[in-house]
Amino acid sequence: xxxNYYVDSDLSKFPKITxxxxxxxxxxxxxxxxxxxxxxxxxxxKSLIALAVSHAVQCPYxxxxxxxxxxxxxxxxxxxxxxxxxxxxxxxxxxxxxxxQMMNKVKKISM
Amino acid sequence: MSSLLSRNSNLSLSxxxxxxxxxxxxxxxxxxxxxxxxxxxxxxxxxIDILQINMGKMCNQTCRHCHVDAGPDRKEIMSLETLExxxxxxxxxxxxxxxxxxGAPEMNPHxxxxxxxxxxxxxxxxxxxxxxxxxxxxxxxxxxxxxxQHNVEVVSSLPHxxxxxxxRQRGNGVFEKSIKxxxxxxxxxxxxxxxxxxxxxxxNPVGCFLPGNQKxxxxxxxxxxxxxxxxxxxxxxCITNMPISRxxxxxxxxxxxxxxxxxxxxxxxxxxxxxxxxxxTLSIGWDGYIYDCDFNQMLDLKVESSAAQHVSDFxxxxxxxxHIRLGQHCYACTAGSGSSCGGETL
Ligand code: SF4
Ligand code: SF4
Numbered sequence: 032x033x034x035n036y037y038v039d040s041d042l043s044k045f046p047k048i049t050x051x052x053x054x055x056x057x058x059x060x061x062x063x064x065x066x067x068x069x070x071x072x073x074x075x076x077k078s079l080i081a082l083a084v085s086h087a088v089q090c091p092y093x094x095x096x097x098x099x100x101x102x103x104x105x106x107x108x109x110x111x112x113x114x115x116x117x118x119x120x121x122x123x124x125x126x127x128x129x130x131x132q133m134m135n136k137v138k139k140i141s142m
Numbered sequence: 143m144s145s146l147l148s149r150n151s152n153l154s155l156s157x158x159x160x161x162x163x164x165x166x167x168x169x170x171x172x173x174x175x176x177x178x179x180x181x182x183x184x185x186x187x188x189x190i191d192i193l194q195i196n197m198g199k200m201c202n203q204t205c206r207h208c209h210v211d212a213g214p215d216r217k218e219i220m221s222l223e224t225l226e227x228x229x230x231x232x233x234x235x236x237x238x239x240x241x242x243x244x245g246a247p248e249m250n251p252h253x254x255x256x257x258x259x260x261x262x263x264x265x266x267x268x269x270x271x272x273x274x275x276x277x278x279x280x281x282x283x284x285x286x287x288x289x290x291q292h293n294v295e296v297v298s299s300l301p302h303x304x305x306x307x308x309x310r311q312r313g314n315g316v317f318e319k320s321i322k323x324x325x326x327x328x329x330x331x332x333x334x335x336x337x338x339x340x341x342x343x344x345x346n347p348v349g350c351f352l353p354g355n356q357k358x359x360x361x362x363x364x365x366x367x368x369x370x371x372x373x374x375x376x377x378x379x380c381i382t383n384m385p386i387s388r389x390x391x392x393x394x395x396x397x398x399x400x401x402x403x404x405x406x407x408x409x410x411x412x413x414x415x416x417x418x419x420x421x422x423t424l425s426i427g428w429d430g431y432i433y434d435c436d437f438n439q440m441l442d443l444k445v446e447s448s449a450a451q452h453v454s455d456f457x458x459x460x461x462x463x464x465h466i467r468l469g470q471h472c473y474a475c476t477a478g479s480g481s482s483c484g485g486e487t488l
Contacts, residue, residue, distance in 0.1 A: 043408070075358055103347070103354035105362050107304050 042092045075104040082111060083118040143204045143313065145213040146388060153391050154211060156442035163385065163470040168400045170407050173472045182415050184465035190458060192239040192423040194436055194483065195220070195228055197247040197256075199428065202278045205299075205312045207346065207389040209440050212245040222252050224430040227453040229259055235458045241423075241483065243270040243436060248285060261292040268295045270483075273323040274316055286323075286330045295340040296327060297379070297483075301348050303366040311348045324373045333374040341374075344485075346381045350398040352409060352478050353380035356486045379485030382406075382474045384437050406473035414480030417487035420466050426453060434466045436483070437474075443467045 049056030067077050078100045085093035101111050146154035153159055177183040199216035201208075232240060240260055247253055247269060260267045269289055276285050289296060300320055302308045308317040324341075328334065332341040343363065347353055360378035367373040383389050385402060393399040420434040424445075430453040433439035449464035450457040480487030 069358070073358065074355065075362065099351050100354075102349065103351050105302070105345075105354060105359050107302075107307065 037091050039091075039095065042095055045092070075101075075106065078104050079106060079110065079114045083114040086115050086118040087122055143206055143388075145204065145215055146211045146391065148213070148215045151391065153387065156440070159386055159390060160441055160443075160469065162390065162394075166400070166403065166470070168403070170403055170470065173470055173476075174468050176410060176412075177415065177468070180412050180415060185415075185418075185421070185468060186465060187462050188421045190235070190422060190424050190462060191237060192241060192419075193228065193232060193237050194241040194243055194423055194425045195225075195247075196425065196427055196436060196439060197225075197242055197244050197250040197253065199245045200249045201245040201272065202249070202275055203246070203272055203313055203316065205388070206392055207311055207383055209384045209387045209389060209437060210245060211387045211440070216245065218428045219250050220252070220428040220430075222255075224426075224428075224453060225252050225256050227430065227456075228426060229256070231453060231456050232260070232265060233263065235456075237265060239266040239268065241268040241270065243483075246272050246275045248275050248282060254288060257288070257292050257294060266295065267292065268297055270297050273298045273300070273320040276323040276326060277319050286326045286332070289327075290330045290332065290339055293338065295342065296332060297342045297344060298324070299344045299346070300324075300363075301344075301346055303363050303370070307348045311346075321371050321373065324367075324375070325371070328372075328374055333376050340376050342377045342379055343375050344379045344381055346383050350383070350393060350396065350402045350405075352382055352405060353481070356380040356479065377485070379483070380479075380481070381483070381485065382477055382481035384471055384474045386437060386471050387440055403470070403473070406477045409477035410473060411476055411478060411480060411488070414476050414487050417480055417482070418472070418475045419482035419484070419487070423483075424461065430454065432456070432461070437471055438467055438469075441469070441471070443469070 046060065049060070067074060067081070072080075078097060081093065082097040082101050085097050098111070174183055177185060196210070198219035199210055199212045200214065200219060201210075201212035201216065202214060204213040231237065242253070242256075244250070248271065257267060257269075271285070271289075275282050277283065298320070299312070300308060301311050305317040308320065309315065327341055330339075331337045332339045345353060345359055345363070353359070356378060359380060363378050364375070367375065385393055385399070385406070390399070393402050420438075423435065425433040425436045425439050427433060427439050431439075432445050432449075432451055432453065433443065434445060444451050445461065446464050446467060449460045475481050475487075
């Protein structure tokens with residue numbers, strides 16, 4: 032076992048997940064590459080979405096990969112940070128909107 | 143930023159760079175053995191139809207990634223005699239494209255004379271213009287008109303449509319001056335509809351990552367330059383940064399040398415090997431020596447000795463049969479969609 036749960040060199044071993052389950056792994060990577068291909072959204076837009084989601088799910092591998100990828104696709108630091116704010120706003124908003132549930136309950140059980 | 147040479151840096155010595163590349167303290171498969179596996183070794187030219195002439199190392203800029211180690215302190219300039227020899231070679235050997243580079247090629251005092259000689263020959267002439275030279279001194283202000291008059295294709299570096307990124311790589315104030323120069327080129331007809339005058343831009347990453355998809359970046363650059371500055375250009379060429387000279391220094395100083403080399407090796411694309419530019423291009427140094435490419439020139443790797451090594455004894459036949467000299471830096475030409483002075487090669 033490695034000393035740390037997260038090791039940056041593990042990112043390049045990602046394709047090896049097929050070693051334990053080839054069929055599903057192959058299907059996953061084929062689907063994954065279709066998801067990120069140019070479509071109704073550009074590959075650049077998808078990469079910024081991926082960067083935002085990486086922060087929401089707090090995956091260090093995804094943050095590493097999509098920081099590189101967005102830079103490669105010509106995004107600026109400002110655009111990248113705005114994507115992270117979108118992620119944070121949704122996370123924060125998701126907590127705050129549940130405040131309504133709390134308020135409903137308070138109103139129901141209070142005099 | 144000043145040149146490696148003026149700082150007496152070890153990296154200004156080509157053998158020091160080669161040693162770092164070939165005897166790196168980390169394990170990388172050699173470029174030649176990759177080609178052997180693919181049956182492309184030794185690598186040979188197809189036909190030689192492009193002559194890239196490095197007119198000198200003098201430049202008004204000192205970009206951080208420069209593979210030439212160019213700058214205002216570099217005095218190496220191609221002589222009139224060597225240019226005359228190049229002209230004879232172009233006339234006698236069916237050369238279709240002459241690609242003028244440097245440094246800033248326009249700083250060579252014979253630049254205009256040479257372009258005037260090329261003009262009636264019907265060869266395609268490219269000026270690798272750094273843009274800022276146009277506004278650097280009043281004597282260069284009419285370069286756009288001069289280049290347009292001789293139908294010279296302009297290829298210019300603009301690593302990003304944002305000021306911040308461009309200036310970080312090319313120096314403070316470069317972006318603003320480049321925008322001004324691009325407007326001057328547009329004004330004389332470059333990249334204007336219904337006009338043959340070509341203005342192509344070069345993108346290379348501001349950092350240690352690979353360039354993204356050329357078509358998508360071109361669309362983004364076109365949109366932003368048109369919207370923000372009213373600037374038009376024809377094509378965007380994506381070029382991968384070569385791990386030599388000042389870019390190698392940056393990689394080492396930033397602690398990214400090993401990871402950048404691994405990125406290049408992991409992105410090795412067998413299908414772009416056939417299209418590497420040294421197969422149809424020859425590079426001429428300021429002192430008349432012949433190289434497989436401008437990168438080998440900066441590493442002082444002259445064409446192999448069984449071929450003619452100097453313009454004074456140019457022999458197309460021998461040069462076409464030569465074996466191209468390869469090294470670990472060649473991985474920059476074969477990563478991803480491939481990279482050449484004309485952008486992606488896939
Ligand atoms: S990259 Fe071009 S413009 Fe910049 S210093 Fe080198 S030769 Fe000059
Ligand atoms: S670096 Fe030069 S010799 Fe090597 S592959 Fe690229 S063009 Fe050819």
